[in-house]
Amino acid sequence: MSSADTADGPAFFVGFGVLLLLAPFLFLLPMSPLPLVPMIIAFIVLCAAVVGLSLWLLPVAKGVLLNLQLHHGAEEASFKPGSED
Structure with missing residues (x-):
């Protein structure tokens, strides 16, 4: 597969997307009135x-980006x- 290389593209897009979806919960959880043990579990x-x-999404994203490149x-x-333009 020397004709196409996805490099860090899939990791960037998956990491960005997952954190975009779950970051609000990670920011709001410390402000919730939960006791300590349920907060740690959450x-x-x-x-x-x-x-x-x-x-789960990394292999899917790698396949999509590789197919797009090919x-x-x-x-x-x-x-x-x-050829200096």
Whole structure:
């Protein structure tokens, strides 16, 4: 697969999307009037959701980006001497 390389694209998009969905809960949880033990359990559940959702979506995102690169013929940028625009 030297013709296409997704690099860090899938990790960026999945991480950004998952945190965009779950960050409001992570910010609002400390302000909730829950006792300490349920709050700790809620943080553990949210952290597990972030990790689980990320690991579940990473192969899907890698497949989508790889297929898009192959379909559109994307390749690494190269410098051609004498073609300064």
